[in-house]
Amino acid sequence: MSDFSEISKQYESNSVVQKSASQILFELLDIQAKDDVLDLGCGTGHITKEIKSKTDGKVVGVDPSEGMIKKAQEQFSNLGITFRVCSAEQLDYKNEFDIIFCNSAFQWFVNPVKAIAACYASLKMNGKMAIQAPSKYNYCPNFLTAIKEVMQNKATKDIFSGFNPPWFFRNTAEEYTELFSGAGFRVKTSNIVEVNTYHSVEETYRIFESGAAAGYLNQAYYSTQLTQEYKDSFRNIVRNSFSNQADETKKVRLTFYRIYLLAKKEG
């Protein structure tokens, strides 16, 4: 099974796109020295560590994946960060944080409306929340080209027909804005941007493994039964597709559409 607990072992070295995308969140949120900060969907905690370096306030990282939280605790609990197994939908804080930082996790929320309401309750008055997440149904054309090949290949098409995508995507920034406004937030920034980066085939494959694979190769999202043979074929097809997508310099131009949204809890 390829869920986030499994992925946690390699996550920190493979998650290059998530890490670079997080830098804009730091700019949007402008964390101050006394801010109490919640890192929502914190994964293995390497970005939570960066958050902690900016504030003497309380820093908490939450994530529903036990494997991710275990890894985060092992690496960074000694820095005075609290890590907790908890999903966005289960948040039970009341007026406790100045900032909620949510990088590359929003697309996994099972019930975004419930999650955003819980975030609103968790923030102090005038608190801020920002998300960065893949967006649009065509969130990464390179991945979707590879998946189309999985869908058509004799070795994978039958089992893949039972795949039910777990992700939450919307096509426009306005739709994301409405979700946050509906929970009482004032939305300050909401933009979908196209981000292009260049990677070797192997790097592109590792980026795929650092996130998308937790959906595409997870039994929880299939009505058909996954086999080891299917997973091996799936991985080969995806790797070959990335290889075919490489240019003459052997680099893949990797495109992601990303939503950047900043919202404030105002009286």
Ligand SMILES: C[S@@+](CC[C@H](N)C(=O)[O-])C[C@H]1O[C@@H](n2cnc3c(N)ncnc32)[C@H](O)[C@@H]1O
């Ligand atoms: C791609 S990782 C991002 C981790 C980290 N924020 C980063 O930027 O490196 C996505 C994370 O979202 C978490 N996640 C999945 N469903 C979630 C939910 N309902 N609430 C909060 N986090 C969730 C996963 O367990 C995973 O650790």
